[in-house]
Amino acid sequence: MSLEKYRWDLVNCERCSMCKWVHPWSIKSKERARICPSMQKYKYDAYSAQGRFDLARALLEGEVEMTDKAAEVIYACTLCGGCDVTCKFTRDMEPIEILQELRALAVAKGKGPLPGHMPAVDSIRQNNNPWLQPRSRRGHWARKMKVKDLSKEKAEVLYFAGCTYSYNANMQEVARSTLGILLNAGIDVGILGANEACCASPVLKVGMVDMFREHAAKNIELFNSLGVKTVVTSCAGCYGVLRSQYPGVGKMNFEVKHSSEYLAELIQEGKLKFTKEIPMKVTWHDPCHLGRGSEPQDLWEGVRVKWGLSEPPRERNYGAQGVFDAPRNVLKAIPGIELMEMERIREFSWCCGAGGGVRSAFPEFALETARERIEEAESTGAEALVTSCPWCESNLGDSINAIGSPLQMLSLVDLVNRAL
Numbered sequence: 001m002s003l004e005k006y007r008w009d010l011v012n013c014e015r016c017s018m019c020k021w022v023h024p025w026s027i028k029s030k031e032r033a034r035i036c037p038s039m040q041k042y043k044y045d046a047y048s049a050q051g052r053f054d055l056a057r058a059l060l061e062g063e064v065e066m067t068d069k070a071a072e073v074i075y076a077c078t079l080c081g082g083c084d085v086t087c088k089f090t091r092d093m094e095p096i097e098i099l100q101e102l103r104a105l106a107v108a109k110g111k112g113p114l115p116g117h118m119p120a121v122d123s124i125r126q127n128n129n130p131w132l133q134p135r136s137r138r139g140h141w142a143r144k145m146k147v148k149d150l151s152k153e154k155a156e157v158l159y160f161a162g163c164t165y166s167y168n169a170n171m172q173e174v175a176r177s178t179l180g181i182l183l184n185a186g187i188d189v190g191i192l193g194a195n196e197a198c199c200a201s202p203v204l205k206v207g208m209v210d211m212f213r214e215h216a217a218k219n220i221e222l223f224n225s226l227g228v229k230t231v232v233t234s235c236a237g238c239y240g241v242l243r244s245q246y247p248g249v250g251k252m253n254f255e256v257k258h259s260s261e262y263l264a265e266l267i268q269e270g271k272l273k274f275t276k277e278i279p280m281k282v283t284w285h286d287p288c289h290l291g292r293g294s295e296p297q298d299l300w301e302g303v304r305v306k307w308g309l310s311e312p313p314r315e316r317n318y319g320a321q322g323v324f325d326a327p328r329n330v331l332k333a334i335p336g337i338e339l340m341e342m343e344r345i346r347e348f349s350w351c352c353g354a355g356g357g358v359r360s361a362f363p364e365f366a367l368e369t370a371r372e373r374i375e376e377a378e379s380t381g382a383e384a385l386v387t388s389c390p391w392c393e394s395n396l397g398d399s400i401n402a403i404g405s406p407l408q409m410l411s412l413v414d415l416v417n418r419a420l
């Protein structure tokens with residue numbers, strides 16, 4: 001692929017600015033009308049999808065060079081996909097694909113990834129995780145659990161912990177709790193331990209497309225060889241890339257579910273019953289990669305014809321097919337929990353600020369974006385902010401600590417576990 005594929009979009013973008021705002025029908029207040037964290041932080045149009053379209057068109061036409069400054073503009077974006085959803089309500093453009101394509105071009109021109117991204121990239125190359133940890137320790141989080149090792153045994157379900165829930169000592173409990181719940185519910189589930197590998201989402205996000213495809217192809221081959229019916233993960237980042245990008249890499253003989261979907265099904269089937277009440281007001285943060293970013297992509301190859309129509313017709317991604325109801329249904333099923341919704345939710349959610357390599361390369365931008373979400377969460381009257389993504393939990397949690405917010409940061413499975 002190259003920017004050439006998107007020439008029509010780049011030339012015909014109406015510079016209408018819709019990609020900076022929540023869809024007008026869903027705006028609840030002027031304070032929470034914005035959807036683009038990058039535009040909110042940097043103010044200049046260059047830092048919106050619209051501005052990056054201008055940069056992409058100029059790069060395509062050879063009017064500007066890929067400079068260090070251009071690369072900074074390209075990477076100072078959380079790849080949250082808010083622009084993609086809002087553009088498609090009025091125009092048939094592909095902002096998120098173009099933003100990804102700009103990163104691939106930055107890599108091809110030697111301007112990307114940025115220095116802040118390199119420790120994670122090098123670690124994925126060497127250790128198959130971005131956390132500079134030896135691969136041999138990957139399965140240690142489950143060493144005291146009695147669970148099948150799918151490298152040696154068969155099971156219907158693979159629990160894929162992901163790098164962060166495997167290695168981060170403060171977050172391993174999420175993986176242990178989720179796996180414990182599945183085992184107690186009688187699910188035939190196993191893990192890969194030290195043989196689990198990074199989903200490679202971080203390298204895709206910084207534009208290293210070949211490296212991503214190589215890792216993704218190996219993972220697909222491994223999962224297919226296990227003969228599992230379902231791969232379950234608690235990580236929104238892993239889930240988003242497995243559901244929306246892996247189908248473009250190879251044939252998958254298994255379905256992918258986020259743990260919130262699996263837990264919601266267990267509750268509905270009566271296999272998971274709550275015995276304790278948790279009297280608490282909570283609000284749910286939709287992770288971008290679990291929500292609008294997980295929508296399966298139409299692997300379209302074609303051309304634009306008269307009036308910009310796609311030939312053959314291409315399905316538009318409005319982001320509405322992401323995972324929004326399952327976590328809310330889990331929360332509503334817990335006795336005593338009262339769900340207080342924020343103004344920007346579902347496909348119009350405000351990003352936590354960590355995505356797209358921003359937390360590594362632009363930490364202040366990441367924290368400022370999180371602060372806006374914390375203030376939005378506080379305004380609901382909730383006592384706790386709940387989500388199910390290690391990046392959102394870390395970034396929002398850091399912001400809660402930085403501003404001294406009274407909100408508790410909780411993972412969905414924490415609440416489920418407490419209520420059992």
Ligand code: SF4
Pocket residue numbers: 012013014015016017018019020049050053086087088091093095
């Ligand atoms: S990217 Fe889409 S929403 Fe943004 S200015 Fe262009 S046409 Fe409008």
Ligand code: SF4
Pocket residue numbers: 019035036037038039047048049077078079080081082083084095099
């Ligand atoms: S992906 Fe998110 S941060 Fe990047 S331009 Fe689009 S709305 Fe802005």
